[in-house]
Amino acid sequence: MLSVKDASFFYDRARRSGFGGLDFDLKPGEVLCILGPNGCGKTTLLKCLVGLLKVEGGRISLNGREVSQMGRRDLAKVIGYVPQLHIPAFPFSVLDAVLVGRAPHLNMLESPGKEDEEVADTALRAMGIEALRDRPYTQLSGGEIQLVLFARVLAQQPALLLLDEPTSHLDFGNQIRTLHLIQELSSTGLPIVMTSHFPDHAFLASSKVAIMKDNRFLAVGTPEEVITVENMERIYGIKVSIVDVDGPAGRRICVPMRGGDGAGPDRHALWERLANVG
Amino acid sequence: MLLIILAVVFVLSFAVGRYPVPAGDVLKILLSRVIPVHKAWADIEATVIIQIRLPRILAALLVGSSLAIAGASFQGLFRNPLVSPDILGVSSGASVGAALSILLNETRVVMQVLAFGFGIVAVGLTYLVSKKVRGNPTLSLILAGVAMGSLFSSFLSLIKYVADPLNQLPAITYWLMGSLASVSMDNLMVASIPMLGGIVVLLLIRWRLNVLAMGEEEAMTLGLDTNLLRGVIVVCCTVVTAASVCIAGTISWVGLVIPHIGRMLVGPNHKVLLPVTVLLGATYLLFIDDLVRTVYIVEIPIGILTSIIGAPFFLYLLNKGQWGWA
Numbered sequence: 001m002l003s004v005k006d007a008s009f010f011y012d013r014a015r016r017s018g019f020g021g022l023d024f025d026l027k028p029g030e031v032l033c034i035l036g037p038n039g040c041g042k043t044t045l046l047k048c049l050v051g052l053l054k055v056e057g058g059r060i061s062l063n064g065r066e067v068s069q070m071g072r073r074d075l076a077k078v079i080g081y082v083p084q085l086h087i088p089a090f091p092f093s094v095l096d097a098v099l100v101g102r103a104p105h106l107n108m109l110e111s112p113g114k115e116d117e118e119v120a121d122t123a124l125r126a127m128g129i130e131a132l133r134d135r136p137y138t139q140l141s142g143g144e145i146q147l148v149l150f151a152r153v154l155a156q157q158p159a160l161l162l163l164d165e166p167t168s169h170l171d172f173g174n175q176i177r178t179l180h181l182i183q184e185l186s187s188t189g190l191p192i193v194m195t196s197h198f199p200d201h202a203f204l205a206s207s208k209v210a211i212m213k214d215n216r217f218l219a220v221g222t223p224e225e226v227i228t229v230e231n232m233e234r235i236y237g238i239k240v241s242i243v244d245v246d247g248p249a250g251r252r253i254c255v256p257m258r259g260g261d262g263a264g265p266d267r268h269a270l271w272e273r274l275a276n277v278g
Numbered sequence: 279m280l281l282i283i284l285a286v287v288f289v290l291s292f293a294v295g296r297y298p299v300p301a302g303d304v305l306k307i308l309l310s311r312v313i314p315v316h317k318a319w320a321d322i323e324a325t326v327i328i329q330i331r332l333p334r335i336l337a338a339l340l341v342g343s344s345l346a347i348a349g350a351s352f353q354g355l356f357r358n359p360l361v362s363p364d365i366l367g368v369s370s371g372a373s374v375g376a377a378l379s380i381l382l383n384e385t386r387v388v389m390q391v392l393a394f395g396f397g398i399v400a401v402g403l404t405y406l407v408s409k410k411v412r413g414n415p416t417l418s419l420i421l422a423g424v425a426m427g428s429l430f431s432s433f434l435s436l437i438k439y440v441a442d443p444l445n446q447l448p449a450i451t452y453w454l455m456g457s458l459a460s461v462s463m464d465n466l467m468v469a470s471i472p473m474l475g476g477i478v479v480l481l482l483i484r485w486r487l488n489v490l491a492m493g494e495e496e497a498m499t500l501g502l503d504t505n506l507l508r509g510v511i512v513v514c515c516t517v518v519t520a521a522s523v524c525i526a527g528t529i530s531w532v533g534l535v536i537p538h539i540g541r542m543l544v545g546p547n548h549k550v551l552l553p554v555t556v557l558l559g560a561t562y563l564l565f566i567d568d569l570v571r572t573v574y575i576v577e578i579p580i581g582i583l584t585s586i587i588g589a590p591f592f593l594y595l596l597n598k599g600q601w602g603w604a
Binding site for chain 2: 050051052072073074075076077079080081083086087089090091092093096097099100101103104106108109110111112136156
């Protein structure tokens with residue numbers, strides 16, 4: 001179980017960039033989706049959870065062990081992290097890119113052996129990409145690269161999965177497929193923390209939602225409790241409509257309304273001048 | 279396959295030169311050191327092979343391997359295929375050390391010690407400066423290295439400027455172009471310790487370069503102590519390069535191009551790539567040194583030939599396939 005108590009981290013003395021006073025728990029099989037505007041501290045929180053940054057105040061513990069007390073290799077054995085954007089440097093084969101996930105289970109002088117290769121192959125099959133095994137991963141589509149990163153993190157065999165905006169760089173189909181994947185992975189008992197820019201995705205994939213603004217959590221709870229018209233306007237400053245739809249979808253959705261936020265006639269005049277209309 | 283090519287070039291290297299020895303005799307002379315072989319060659323042949331050619335050939339193998347593996351390791355560490363072993367200033371530093379000893383009319387031993395020492399000092403300074411810079415440690419290391427290299431190059435220019443233009447300046451210039459001509463068994467023995475040591479350590483940790491090539495943060499989340507690993511790689515690459523430079527002068531291009539050719543042959547997986555670059559680097563430099571010894575009556579500096587042969591060959595390979603970064 002993941003437990004976060006009064007955690008805080010700030011990059012600057014003025015305490016503008018970072019987060020403070022965060023409290024939440026995550027039980028096996030739960031998916032926590034963190035929503036919030038750009039720069040509110042979502043990624044910073046994930047970096048503290050994975051141990052890339054050390055919290056300044058409060059504590060983060062996983063299954064009773066404090067994250068800030070754990071060594072890098074011990075952390076990597078239990079916490080898997082998929083970054084927002086992976087920039088490939090060399091055209092490794094998909095298998096080699098996934099095998100890298102075995103690193104925490106090997107010491108400095110070891111390289112992956114037969115058993116590690118079996119774990120990697122299992123991870124590839126689990127993601128349904130065993131056919132890509134020997135292809136250079138630089139030649140794959142964005143959705144396929146995402147699956148390779150998921151296979152890599154599964155080969156790590158973690159007890160907690162952290163996903164930084166897993167749907168950000170994907171097309172519509174791959175976004176939804178990724179969300180389904182997250183839901184199915186969590187049903188095996190793996191707790192997952194993800195960040196997202198789409199409130200609707202929280203309805204689709206998460207059991208818990210935290211909304212973050214100005215470096216703090218405004219609310220934590222079930223998606224139905226937290227994703228409300230008022231909360232969305234508070235964190236994003238736009239109007240949304242939240243309705244239960246019938247039919248095959250049969251779920252609650254969060255959709256934005258039509259129309260701008262009122263730039264005013266002065267700015268419209270400027271646009272027309274720049275666009276040279278008429 | 280690569281081993282066979284290396285073995286063939288190795289034996290032929292003994293045969294070619296100003297005093298040709300038949301390849302069969304070469305094998306017999308070499309074998310006679312290990313097992314008794316019926317003696318059917320002139321004493322002078324044995325002298326040429328063992329006293330003169332053996333140290334030079336071993337030096338070519340070691341220097342070629344060192345530069346190639348240092349290049350491949352740095353390219354993986356810095357996630358950049360344009361990086362060569364002297365990116366952190368080791369060659370500039372070593373050149374200053376060597377030029378300084380020529381300026382002071384020091385002996386060859388002093389020159390090698392100074393070259394090695396200055397190479398290490400230059401990289402040490404690069405490392406210290408980069409520690410003071412906030413932000414991405416890999417990037418600050420490269421930037422500090424470029425600045426340090428340029429600083430030491432200007433020291434080198436200064437030394438050349440004040441050097442005696444009749445004796446010292448040509449000596450410095452000739453040294454900078456690189457040569458294996460004056461390698462003796464004694465200084466090869468000394469230089470081979472850091473070289474072999476560095477190569478062995480790099481080979482032992484080579485798979486970790488795959489993890490490091492995922493990027494600094496990802497490597498950390500995969501459980502790597504990136505600071506430690508980066509330190510080990512920088513030390514090994516610096517030591518092998520400095521040792522190469524101090525016995526052979528600056529030999530460009532090997533450390534840049536051999537890793538690329540290796541990637542074209544076996545792909546980017548460092549577990550396979552690093553041993554392959556060692557073999558390729560050794561074969562390539564030995565082959566080039568054979569050309570140096572045989573093409574013209576006077577020896578052509580090896581640093582010139584490595585580029586003259588290497589650059590067009592590399593461009594040809596680039597054109598032949600669609601390799602992208604590989």
